[in-house]
Each structure stands twice: as structure tokens, then as C-alpha cells.
Amino acid sequence: MSSILEAAFATVVFPGGLFALALGLFLKGMDRKVLARLQRRVGPPIYQPVIDIAKLLTKETLIPTTANELAFRLAPVLGLTGMLVAAALMPVAGVWNGVTGLSDLLVLLYLLPIPAMGLMLAGGASSSPYGSLGYSREMAVMFAYEMPLIASFLAVAVRTGGAAGPMLSLSGIMAYQIHHGALLLDPVMLPAVAALIVFIPGTMGSGLFDIAEAESEILEGPLLEYSGPLLAVFQLMSAVKLVVVLELVVALLCPNPIPGGVPANLVWHVGKCLLLLLVSVTCFRAATGRLRVDQGFAFFLKFTSPLALVSLCLAITLR
Amino acid sequence: MLNLINKLAGRSPWIYRINAGSCNGCDVEMATAALIPRYDVERLGCKYCGSPRHADVVLISGPLTLRVRDKVLRVYDEIPHPKVTVAVGVCPVSGGCFRDGYSVGANIDHYIPLDVIVPGCPPRPQAIIEGVLKAVGVWRARLEEGLCSHS
Numbered sequence: 001m002s003s004i005l006e007a008a009f010a011t012v013v014f015p016g017g018l019f020a021l022a023l024g025l026f027l028k029g030m031d032r033k034v035l036a037r038l039q040r041r042v043g044p045p046i047y048q049p050v051i052d053i054a055k056l057l058t059k060e061t062l063i064p065t066t067a068n069e070l071a072f073r074l075a076p077v078l079g080l081t082g083m084l085v086a087a088a089l090m091p092v093a094g095v096w097n098g099v100t101g102l103s104d105l106l107v108l109l110y111l112l113p114i115p116a117m118g119l120m121l122a123g124g125a126s127s128s129p130y131g132s133l134g135y136s137r138e139m140a141v142m143f144a145y146e147m148p149l150i151a152s153f154l155a156v157a158v159r160t161g162g163a164a165g166p167m168l169s170l171s172g173i174m175a176y177q178i179h180h181g182a183l184l185l186d187p188v189m190l191p192a193v194a195a196l197i198v199f200i201p202g203t204m205g206s207g208l209f210d211i212a213e214a215e216s217e218i219l220e221g222p223l224l225e226y227s228g229p230l231l232a233v234f235q236l237m238s239a240v241k242l243v244v245v246l247e248l249v250v251a252l253l254c255p256n257p258i259p260g261g262v263p264a265n266l267v268w269h270v271g272k273c274l275l276l277l278l279v280s281v282t283c284f285r286a287a288t289g290r291l292r293v294d295q296g297f298a299f300f301l302k303f304t305s306p307l308a309l310v311s312l313c314l315a316i317t318l319r
Numbered sequence: 320m321l322n323l324i325n326k327l328a329g330r331s332p333w334i335y336r337i338n339a340g341s342c343n344g345c346d347v348e349m350a351t352a353a354l355i356p357r358y359d360v361e362r363l364g365c366k367y368c369g370s371p372r373h374a375d376v377v378l379i380s381g382p383l384t385l386r387v388r389d390k391v392l393r394v395y396d397e398i399p400h401p402k403v404t405v406a407v408g409v410c411p412v413s414g415g416c417f418r419d420g421y422s423v424g425a426n427i428d429h430y431i432p433l434d435v436i437v438p439g440c441p442p443r444p445q446a447i448i449e450g451v452l453k454a455v456g457v458w459r460a461r462l463e464e465g466l467c468s469h470s
Contacts, residue, residue, distance in 0.1 A: 032361070036356075036359070036361060036362075039356045040356055041356045041359040041361065041362065042359055042362040043359070043361055043362055044361050044362060044363075044364055045364075048330075048331070048364055050327075051327045051328075051330045051331045051364060052331045052364075054323075054324045054327040054328055054331075055327065055328040055330075055331040055333075055375070057324055058324060058325060058328045058401070058462060059375075059399045059400070059401075060399035060400045060401075061399070062372060062397065062399050219369035219370050220368070220369050220370055220373070223370070223373075224369070224370045224372065225370070225372055226372060226373075227372040227373060227399040228399055231372075231373065
């Protein structure tokens, strides 16, 4: 009984559900605010994403007559659900250790592409030519960043070598780092660290990799035909995805807790996510423009994948 | 709760531009007004959107030429309610220097209700921003009306 209650708490309140939604909207707001300050603007208030969602709830939902209505309505819900499940599995160092058996890189590898699948379904179902363009771009970018992601996952897993329990479990990876120091500072892992940090803007579609939802090029691609509450669900999905991706990279590279109990560690965790966001998304997108699809694809194959593979090879030889 | 949502909604006006055969002067001013950091309309919660489906405030420029008339009306229909229109420049209201031209028919307000008019050829960026703010006022009133009629 208590395990069911625990699972329900993890899904609805912390670390999934409400906590993930609140943290995601906060991080999105900080992203916009800091970007504005970098451009010497005042910028929107930090709670602007919340206002945007409230606004979208007052709007009418329009569905194109040629669209497949079921898939059109299902796509955003599918993406958000997938991400909320993933958020419930993310460990928070010093506060929560994740679900035994489920907080696992293999499970996350299957959950992480779900928002991209939602967007592809949305683009396909909306029957708009721009939606289809967004579909194909989303898929191309996804294939490109999956490979360095898998290679860095394996590098981290081999390096930590199943210190406690199964090799791919997040709690084992965290336990290793708490004993041996963060992988962020491990020279063998440096290339994989770089690959993982580039993966964040790649999967969030910001800066160089704003390819699938390029609003000035293909009019926000898959989201083009969405309006009102359904668009709000997509925004929530993107916010929770940001949390999942940042928490995952934090868990892989620097999960070390600080002394001071649960509240201090919670603040520490949010601070780490925020710092990672500012480095890998905000500053990155303030400094760069968009790549073409083929350039974005080649970028991951030429630069990011070899980096992750170098770490993997080093980790295997130095075992 | 609904009241709160309606209050918040006015602080997130997403802007969409329609060029109804404009000479591009007003479009340049609009891009200048809302896109460059100097005037920073994002502090008002504004965002330019590429898709009419995301829009709340529609900025229309140009004297509805015959060639684009049907397309403009179609795009306008694609914008979800509640929506507010802002006419930028003198062309949408009077035809401006294109009035009585062979390619210009009736003015836009014959087809689309114009809520706010920002005259000028082209209007200054400050005037366009003020027009957007006035449009937000109209939008708020419309949201509250909608609330009253629902209850």
C-alpha cells in the first residue's frame, strides 16, 4: 500500500507532476528574462510562461477540417504524459533516489523521444505542409542527437561500472559519483560532458538547433495549426521536457548533494539546473543563429558523436 | 478563477502581422518597433508569432488590394477568438496614396472590424506600441464581456 502511495506522490507532487511543472515554468521564465538582460532589454516577468498558459486557456481551439482530429488532439497529451512519467523517475540528489528498477538510463532512453514523437504526430496530423516539414526536420534532428546521447550514456555507465546495482541505473551512477567525485571533473569524461551539454540545446531546439520549430522559416512547424488549450499543453510539455533533460544531465555529471538536509539540497538541485540552463540554452541561443537541417545533422555526427565515442573508448580501456 | 485567468490573459498579447498589399514602409516600422531590443515589447508579454492560430493582436498594414483580399480574409478567419485588430498606417482606413487606384477596392473596415487605428505614413514605432497597448485594453473588455455572457 505504502509503495502505491509513494508512487502516486512521486507522479503527482514530487519530483514529477506539480514540482516538475512549476520548476519547468520557472526555468522557462528565467531563460527568457536572462536572454532579455543579455540583449540589454528589460524582458518579460519571470512568471510570463504562466501568463501565456492562462491566456491560451481563454482562446478558442481551432482544428483544421482536413486534419485527423483524434491524432491532432492526442499528440500534445501524449507528449506531456510521457514527459511527466520521465520527470517522476528523475532522482534528486540528497532528497529522492528515484524508483528502483525504473530510474534507469534504458527506460529514459525510451521516454526521452516521446515529446519529439508528439510533435511529429502533431505535424503529421495537422495536414499542413509546414507541419510535415517540421515533422521531417524533427525526425532528422532526433536521429542526429540520439547517437551521441547513447554513446555518452554508455560512457557514463562504463565509467561508473555498476558501483551499486545494475550498470545503467541512475542510483548506481549517483552513488559512484558521491564516493569518487563528480564525473564533471573527471578528465576521462570531459568529451562526454561536452557532448551531453550540446545535447541539451539540440533536444530543446534552441540556438543552433532551432530547426524543427523555426518560426521565421517554417512558422513553428508542427505547432503551426495549434491554438488555445492544446497549444498550452505543448508549452507545458516543453517546460517539463526541459526539467527532465536538465535533471538527467545533472544526475549523470554532478549529482553530489551538500550537507544541510532536504531543503538545502532542493535549492542546490534547482540551482544546478538553472546554471546548466543558463550555460547550455540561454547564453548559447543568445550567441548563435540557426543551422540548416543538413548542417545541424552533420554537426552532431561530425563533432558531438566522436566526442562521446572518445569518452566511451577511454572509459572501456581504463576500466 | 476565471476572473483571474482573464486578468492575466491581457498580459500576454501575441502579435501577428498581415500585409494587405502595403508598400512595406509600415512593415519595416513594425519589425523595428517590436523586434529590436531598443523598444523591447517583450516586457509587455508580447511575442511575434509566425502562425495566425497563435495570435491575439493582429496588425494589418496596407490598403487591401484586390489581389490579396480573399487571402487576407481567409487568414483573418484562421485567428482564434477573442482577437483584436490594429490598423497600422493610413492605408487600411483610407487607402492612403493608393486610394482610387485600379488595384484597390473597398477599405479593410468593410470586411474586418478595426478596433484600433494607428495613423501615419508610416507611424512611429512608439505609436505602434501604444496601438498594441490600446488593443490590449479592447481585448480585456472583450474577455470580460465573454465572461458576463457565459455566466
